[in-house]
Amino acid sequence: MKTHSYESRVVWTGNRGQGTAGYRAYDRNWSVAVPGKPEIPCSNDPLLGGDPALMNPEDLLLSALASCHMLWYLHLAAVAGVTVTAYEDCPEGIGEVSPDGAGRFVSARLRPQITVAPGTDLARAAALHDDIHNYCFIARSVAFPVSIAPHFTIA
Secondary structure (H helix, E strand, O other), rough: OOOOOOOOOOOOOOOOOOOOOOOOOEOOOEEOOOOOOOEEEEOOOOOHHOOOOOEEEHHHHHHHHHHHHHHHHHHHHHHOOOOOEEEEEEEEEEEEEEOOOOEEEEEEEEEEEEEEEOOHHHHHHOOOOHHOOOOOOOOOOOOOOOEOEEEEEEO
């Protein structure tokens, strides 16, 4: 097996001058930077005091899952001769929080809207989703079930 290395730099930016002197004395903000790529400002989930205008870890995980699925779908479609002309997903993740505050995802549902060329075998196009869990780095790494509910448009 080949291994790959990924690097990221996470920097807390929420120090208001007193650090963590008190629970409400600091912001739950940080930035994510990957060498050679734009920095992403982030915050905690708004339910936990974060800035609702910024990406949070849950947003990033769900987006990574949907993005990985999309990229593998496009690859498998090209190999199978299925011409995709547009792809958009609005995934939904379901989380739960225990009484002690610990949270986790319990499921995710990908809902891709896929436009394919006229004459496309829609059963074949839909079946491509069944193989993605064998390849997608993110889907193979999460500990919760992921379901797919694709919708196809021919154009």
